[in-house]
Amino acid sequence: MKNQSDLTLRKILHNFSALTELAAEISSTHNFEEVTRASLHTLLGALVIRRGAIARYTSKRRQLKIVAARGIAEVVGHRIVVRRYEAERLVELDRPILIDGEKDKLVDFFHRNADLLGRLRVRIAIPMIARGELMGLIFLSEKLTGKQFSEEDMGIIGTISRSISIAFYNQRLLVSLKRKAGENRRLYGEMRQIYLDTVRAFGAAIDLKDTYTSGHSERVARYAEAIAREMGLTGQELELIGVAGYLHDIGKITVDRAIINNPRPLTEKEFSELNKHVTTGFEILSHIRRPWDEIAYMTKCHHEKVDGTGYPQGLRGDQIPLGSKIVTLADSFDAMMTDRPYRSRFSLEETLREFRRNTGKQFDEDVMAAFCRLLLREINGQTRERVVIPMIGWKFDRAATIATLNSMLAEFDSSRQRYRSAVS
DSSP, X not given: OHHHXXXXXXXXXXXXXXXXXXXXXXXXXXXXXXXXXXXXXXXXXXXXXXXXXXXXXXXXXXXXXEEEEESOGGGTTOEEXXXXXXXXXXXXXXXXXXXXXXXXXTHHHHHHTHHHHHHHTEEEXXXXXXXXXXXXXXXXXXXXXXXXXXXXXXXXXXXXXXXXXXXXXXXXXXXXXXXXXXXXXXXXXXXXXXXHHHHHHHHHHHHTTOTTOXXXXXXXXXXXXXXXXXXXXXXXXXXXXXXXXXXXXXXXXXXXXXXXXXXXXXXXXXXXXXXXXXXXXXXXXXXXXXXXXXXXXXXHTTTOOTTSOOSSSOOOGGGSXXXXXXXXXXXXXXXXXXXXXXXXXXXXXXXXXXXXXXXXXXXXXXXHHHHHHHHHHHHTTOOSSOSHHHHHOSOSOHHHHHHHHHHHHHHHHHHHHHHHHHHO
16 A cells, blocks of 8 residues: 555656646747657656657648657648537537547547547547637547556646647747738838838939939948948948938028039029028928937038038037038048039049048048048958949059058047047
């Protein structure tokens, strides 16, 4: 009697341990197949059963698919048709079903699948139900001992089947959420592309007013993005700078075309009219909610100078947003490197001389250093994606340009060292 009691206690402890491990497995792993195999292994081990299988139900196809099996591995992947009334009956029963004793609405189901069930030597089938939905079926053969399933066995089967049901339900929910998330990402991507295409269209519309600057806005945007990337900017901050590049001249839509395309020096009145485009652009863009308020202010400040002599507010140094400083340089570079009504394009050497002369006055030193590094890397073939060179071509003295860029970077480095020494 004592030996029988000890055996029963050991069995209870073993089963409790197995259930605990299974619960930990289900809650910790994200591998659905791993959970299913572990669940089947635990169930068969706890009850000393020779063969078994777990089938997952798909309501859309009204099919059971065997996803784990032991004792006859070749049945994995086998599909079983489940008729609507059969699925409904399994949900209604929600209890282990003895195959030999079933005389209800499921007789036809077991008869149709007699060959498969015979190979598995199925004696009992357990519907897995979660939140009133059929998740699948567990098929179990006879016990190795040859004994009938006891009430205690049925309790263990019920506990494990509920755990597996919950795992199946959660996995189905996760798949559904991932599908919806994927769809949302696709829709967001499409909306974002429409948004960017619209921005580019605005930029192209702005450029149509200027006979000499076709493609100017796109080039400025690409230069600005490349410089910002060189400075380590990423994500939305990088994107906003690109958009500001496209739209920096949007206020010119209201400026008389004759002023924009005037081949002679502008009068003071014409200059005043042209310079209004930054405040007009700000007024146009500032009516659009975040993050466009940042873009609006960037475009407003793209004619400010770091020495405080720019317009419209006379900002200096760090009062000017970094994005505006980047767009300023990109805008100036494209202006110098393209023909204008009042002059021919500069050579790259002439442009770099102007940049050198005006760094610390019109241009921010850190932004200029980033531009120099970017151009050096493109000339030396140290970057896979060239932005500047395809726009301006290779008609320049490479050795001389490299020497100039290195010299400029050395000057900027020396300037920063002097500044650090002065503040310390």
